[in-house]
Amino acid sequence: MYFCTKITNDVTWIGVNDRKTERFENYIPLPYGVTYNSYFIDDEKTCVIDAVEIGSASTLLDKIADCLEGRKLDYIIINHVEPDHSSGLKEVIKIYPDIKVVGNSKTIGMLRAFCFDFPEENFITIKEGEILDLGKHKLTFTMMPMVHWPESMTTYDITDKILFSNDAFGSFGALDGGIFDDQVNFDFYEGEMRRYYSNIVGKYGMQVTNVIKKLANIEIKYICPSHGLLWRDDIPKVISLYESWAKFEPQAEGVVIVYGSMYGNTAKMAEILGRKLNCCGIKEVKIYDASKTDHTYIISEIWKYKGLMIGSCAHNNSIYPKVEPLLHKLENYGLKNRYLGIFGTMMWSGGGVRGIQAFADKLNGIEVVGDAVEVKGTPKAEDIARLEVIAEEMAAKLIAERL
Ligand SMILES: Cc1cc2nc3c(=O)[nH]c(=O)nc-3n(C[C@H](O)[C@H](O)[C@H](O)COP(=O)(O)O)c2cc1C
Ligand SMILES: [Fe+2]
Ligand SMILES: [Fe+2]
Structure with a gap:
């Protein structure tokens, strides 16, 4: 039996x-x-x-x-x-x-x-x-x-x-x-x-x-x-x-930060954003390395939270290969009703940040928060300041929607 x-x-x-x-x-x-x-x-x-x-x-x-x-x-x-x-x-x-x-x-x-x-x-x-x-x-x-x-x-x-x-x-x-x-x-x-x-x-x-x-x-x-x-x-x-x-309605106040990084510079930017968001009162910040965490888990988290920050190093004039499939799926699914922050690194003439911006342009229900932060190589003091600005803007938007 x-x-x-x-x-x-x-x-x-x-x-x-x-x-x-x-x-x-x-x-x-x-x-x-x-x-x-x-x-x-x-x-x-x-x-x-x-x-x-x-x-x-x-x-x-x-x-x-x-x-x-x-x-x-x-x-x-x-x-x-x-x-x-x-x-x-x-x-x-x-x-x-x-x-x-x-x-x-x-x-x-x-x-x-x-x-x-x-x-x-x-x-x-x-x-x-x-x-x-x-x-x-x-x-x-x-x-x-x-x-x-x-x-x-x-x-x-x-x-x-x-x-x-x-x-x-x-x-x-x-x-x-x-x-x-x-x-x-x-x-x-x-x-x-x-x-x-x-x-x-x-x-x-x-x-x-x-x-x-x-x-x-x-x-x-x-x-x-x-x-x-x-x-x-x-x-x-x-x-x-x-x-x-x-209806793509988020379930909780929080931000998913997902990044692709070869040498760790874009990863550093993600850490800075996460810390600043937390200092601004956002308790649920989830940081994912797209090279490591399977994208199905990241997509599930994106469904949960209203805030999303995507970072990519430049890779052959485009988005990093481990971030690209995630964006492809979100675009294909018509993600809506999210705030999006954009960041990334480059060395020659970029491609990662540009790719994320092109992705955002195709999605009607996404509001980009602040200016995209693109850094040449490693983030320096002025880059950190720019990152803190988009983190503050993201936190302010989320906190303004608190019930
Ligand atoms: C295979 C490969 C392709 C790259 N393609 C570009 C590119 O198209 N444009 C650019 O500006 N930098 C390019 N770079 C440089 C990196 O994007 C740059 O060093 C960046 O700061 C790396 O960030 P990370 O430390 O987060 O990996 C490339 C590097 C590698 C290894
Ligand atoms: Fe089925
Ligand atoms: Fe089934």
Whole structure:
């Protein structure tokens, strides 16, 4: 018997903890693991909601067999075709070849593109609002295009008032014992949840806001996402976190300082800025070396704080190579509602500071604070004074917004 946990009398969490995979989507570090959540509904018709990543499929199959106790499996709902959920479906189909696969009009084309081989008549196409009747449990569906794929959707169990929200409200981090929000200390999961949101869903804030509006009229007793914690105790909390992240609303007063530096001169500037900000009353200052800290953590911190200061040495007429991907992602995601300070070093004719300024020019919702500080070589007394000025201006802006 595996770690299967009942959510309600008929609904069981049959997800799998993955502590082996190093990187999610092959680039996002997973030091605390990740879950692929899957759910079993025990009814006249049996149903699984979402599969798991193929490397975890054998555990899922064992759990399904435990739940079925010799019965047949009637349905599997594919809320999202991304392989962290759908690839395990290949194994499910091998064991249950008559299973009906349920998805929307976009789902089947994507499954075929990933070479899923099952008869056309075994696919059930559902539309928004349609009902799949399992007997006691009636399921309905809400499309959530681009949260975070075009075919993404949620399944709602009208009977038990459970929202199976797929990647929406998901989190990194394996479930180490507890599975519900009230069974764990949320402080840890909040960081991993924001890192998940900001890096996976962050570009689609408008679509997230639309989905939350769509779901506002239904009574939700449980939110069961496809990664991480399940929610039953404080559902307004997870919804309000998502609402503010989707609107790029900072959560706390503070400043993220991120820099790229080869010989330590730009790093010195970051230290000066951090010290000055703290002297001006900003308690939460987070300084990151972009060469060392994986950018997914830095992006998560940028989502948290209103203040951002980016520094780069010049590198072949451009931004330092370890800072550039971070800026590319922030631009691609359309970062808004932030104050930005710019600094950096050069020796020939620059490039780092210029690159950050060009990045800032492309983002409408970013307000640049003070004048960019560019230093030739090592910062001297007059450069330190210029740095202190932008730190003071940043602190003043943040303090003026204190409630
Ligand atoms: C590979 C390489 C490329 C560089 N490209 C430029 C450049 O395009 N423009 C410039 O002004 N300085 C350039 N420099 C010089 C550095 O940007 C300069 O020494 C700077 O002060 C280094 O800052 P750091 O101590 O923070 O690494 C380059 C240095 C290296 C090693
Ligand atoms: Fe996904
Ligand atoms: Fe996912």
